Amino acid sequence: MKAVIKGAGYILVHVPDMVLRNGTTQTTERIVNPDSEYLKELPKHLRSFEEVCSYWPNQVYIGNKTPDDLAALEADKVRGWADLKCDVTDRYGKFGQIMPQQQFLLLMQACDVFDLLKLDAGFVDKYKAEFAENPLITEDITARIPETQTEIAEIERLVKEEHSEGLYMNDVLVGCIKRAHDIDVNLSAHVMHENIVSKASSVLSILAAVKSTGIDKNEVEYIIDCCEEACGDMNQRGGGNFAKAAAEIAGLDNASGSDTRGFCAGPAHAIVEAAALVASGTYKTVMVTAGGCTAKLGMNAKNHVEKDLPALEDCLGGFAVVLTADNGIDPVINLNMVGRHTVGTGAAPQNVIGSLVAAPLEKNGLKITDIDKYSPEMQNPDITKPAGAGDVPLANYKMIAALAVKNGELQRADLATFPAKHGLVGWAPTQGHIPSGVPYIGFAKDDILAGKIKNAMIIGKGSLFLGRMTNLFDGVSFVIEANDGNNQAEGGVSEAEVKGLIAKAMKDFAAALMEQAE
Amino acid sequence: MDLENQKRVKDFAEQYGPENVVVLLGAAEGEASGLAAETVTAGDPTYAGPLTGVSLGLTVYHVCEPEVKEEFDAAVYDEQVSMMEMVLDVDDIINEMKSIREQFCKYL
Structure with a gap:
């Protein structure tokens, strides 16, 4: 059986106050250089919600x-x-x-099941109606917002005296997240904030994917979370399970799940795993989800401020992809064409691209130019170029093209045209795992169904060395291709065919008995 | 440059003596190479890491510079770096690196 891409959901959450208070570039600066010009300048570079909505890459x-x-x-x-x-x-x-942001703070409260997130009663009164009107927010979720909220004086006390993490709206304190343990740093208010944000944005992504694919929530049998956060306590720091926690709030009552991690390569690993679970027949419908990351908000904002640009990393990103058993229509994930960066591959870009791109294609008798579109690291270049990191997708396309030249599959003269022909411009927020190949999956499905392209390769890469456990790099790739319609889950071997096969076996058996009797 | 890497470079310079250390970069751009080279010579220009205000003046090269390339076994270089040579703006990187070395290196 094959696994097909049923569709995807993509969400952004505009959180300007979290840029200032939770992004690590800012929290680090506040410790190292509290009176810096940068910290004074940054608020002037934050965008309004309207500006965020009118920004091209966000609309993509x-x-x-x-x-x-x-x-x-x-x-x-x-x-x-x-x-x-x-x-x-x-x-x-x-x-x-x-x-x-105001709706997201309410969604965060709906996602908090340990009564850790307190909101000012006035704030909730002001925004609860608009939250309930959001088309993705179900009545079940709205019902999770407590009737009785907290007075602002108590919230101020919790922040001042109880190490709570403040929640702000337009630089005004409107709530807080309490620590979940007095001593355990893994349950500190800071960590709980990071994790509830991840969970809530994952919930929104799941709901977006359910809506865009039109599936029944009860169809989802398994869900894999592939964000880059860790939840647990001092005895099991990365215990998990974000996937199940988010599925509970999103109302996927029939799903079990688990977390997969691999830094920015996490999503690509998770989708290969999900496809394999469907292809093996273990589950019929599997979802892969990831919420956003507060730490990376405003990560390159120093450079943006310096160059008088808006602080473009002002949104959390989230995505969810739905995979189902072959329906004969939707594009297929070809599990015979998985690119693997193995322990022995090495970290040189040549080896990385070779293992992720050239090797799986070669195994299937294909050339680099046989893939219509590549989706590697899809970071928005508006964000990375001013920070000196260049145009990341373009750099990837140049590397893939250069490898094709080295392998004699592309003329040197065609190096320059390869990126436009086989590539895409980047539009994803720099939320680590979010830009890592997956932002194109929704479009890839549409483009393949429309006959615009016949296949696409999704490439995830991860910097494992950041965790200081190994110096190894990581990566995984897979190919999505048009469905030939020949191998439907239901139609592969139909009931009539099974009956026919049994009848034939019985006849053969009877004939053999007759022969013996004779 | 990553704060942890700055710390490691600083520690190596202290351990082996700055005159005995060569920093080899693999950054993908002239500007990024220049920033890293400046960090290990003049000090951290972003004023964030352990090399802030510390002018180690270390000898620093990018792996695509000809002085480094000729030190390599040609087959290994072909296998590990030649693809990137095709991709990178090597001239820009060389210019940036030369400029930083001329200004800040103490052990050339």
Whole structure:
């Protein structure tokens, strides 16, 4: 059996106050250089929700615009797409939505099942109705918001005296997250904040994927979370299970699940695992999900402020992909074409691209140019270029093209045209695991069904050395291709065919008995 | 440059003597190479890490510079670096690196 891509959900959450208070670039600066000019300047570079909704890459992320639309724009050499206002500014898109901060704080409270997140009663009164009106927010979720909220004086006390992490709206304290243990750092208010944010944005991603695919929530039998956070306590620091925790709030009552980790490569690992679980027949429908990361908010904002750009890393990102058993229509994940960066591969870019791109294709008798679109690290270059990290997707395409030249599959003269032909421009927020190949899956499904492309390779790469456990790099890739319609789960061997096979076996058996009797 | 890497470079310089240490970079761009080279010579230009205000003046090269390339076994270089040579703006990297070395290296 094969696993198909049923569809995907993509969400952004605009959280300007978390950029200032929870992004590690800012928290580090506050410790190292508390009176810095940068910290004074940064608030002036934050965007409004309207500006975030009119930013081209964000409209691509939620599916109102396509990567081709983005590529066709004339970006400024220095400021990229930052000053171009998208003609679509809708917060809702075909893949998901951009959620404003005030709604997200309420969603976080709905996701907190240990009464750790306190909100100011006035704040809740003001925004509860708009939260309930959000098309992805179900009545079950709204019902999780407690009737009785907290007075602001008590919230102030919890922040001042009880090490609670403040929650802010327009720089005004409106709530807090309490520590979940007095001593255990793994349950500190800071960690609980990070984890509840991840969980809540994962819930929103799941709901977006359910809506965009039209599946019944009860169809989902297994869910894999592939974010980069860890939840647990002092006795099992990364115990997990974000997947099941988010599935509970999202109402996937029929799902079990687990977490998969691999830094930025996590999503690609998780999707290969999910596809294998479906292909093996273990589960019919599997979802892969990941919420966003507060630590990376404003990660490159120093460079953005320095170059008088908006602080573009002001959104949490999330995604969820639904895989189901072959329906004869939706694009297939070809599990015979999985690229693996093994322990012995080495860290040189040549070896990395070789193992992830060239090796699986070669095994299947294909050339690098046989893949129509590659989706490697899809970071938005508006964010990375001013920070000196260059255009990350473009760098990947150049490497893939250079390898094709080395392997004699591409003329040197075609190096320059390869990125536009086989690549995409980056539109994803720099949330680590979020840009790692997966933002294209929703479009890839549509482009394959529309006959625009016949296949796409998704490439995830991870910097394992950041965890100081190994110096190894990591990566995994897989290919999504058009469904030939020949191998449906239900139609592969039909009931009539089974009856026919049994009848034939009986006849043969009877004939053998007759022969023996004679 | 990553704060932990700055610490390691500083520790190595103290352990082996700055005149005995060569820092070899593999950054993908001239600007990023220049920033890393400046960090291990003049000090951390971002004022964030352990090399802030510490001018080690270490000898620093990028792996794509000709002085480094000729030290390699040609087959190994072909296997490990030649693809990236095709991709990178090597001239830009060389210019950045030379400029930093001329200004800040103490042990050339």
